[in-house]
Amino acid sequence: MSDQNPPQGTPPVHVYQNNTAAPGAPAKSAAGKGVLSLVLAAGAMFSAPLLLLIPYVGFLPAIIAGAGIIVAWSDLRGATHGTGLAVTGIILSVVAFALLAGVATVWNVIVADPAIRDYDELHEVIDYIKSLVFGS
Secondary structure, eight states: OOOOOOOTTOOOOOOEETTEEOTTSOOOBSHHHHHHHHHHHHHHHHHHHHHTTSTTTTTHHHHHHHHHHHHHHHHHTTOOBOOHHHHHHHHHHHHHHHHHHHHHHHIIIIIIHHHHHHOHHHHHHHHHHHHHHHOO
């Protein structure tokens, strides 16, 4: 049995085991995307008061919070240190998502949808806006 060395110029292979890097491998931090997930959760919460009032657009803050969940979760996988911000981002994004999705659903079902159905003028305005946005 002979030892074969990799050819010169080949990058070293880093083996991750039990979420820890092999000696000499660079450690992966979760802080970068953790901050992004916190920004997404905060953006969802700050945009919610305005966007929740618009029928069917009120789900956009919940979608933004859902993006924060995905970003934080993807960053936690394989991270070896610095996971505090990502965990905080995931917790705040889950809370924001649940709160905003619930409020948007209640608002659209109880307030916006009956208003659109009951008032022909409002229905015409929404149809006009749809035709401007999506073309007729």
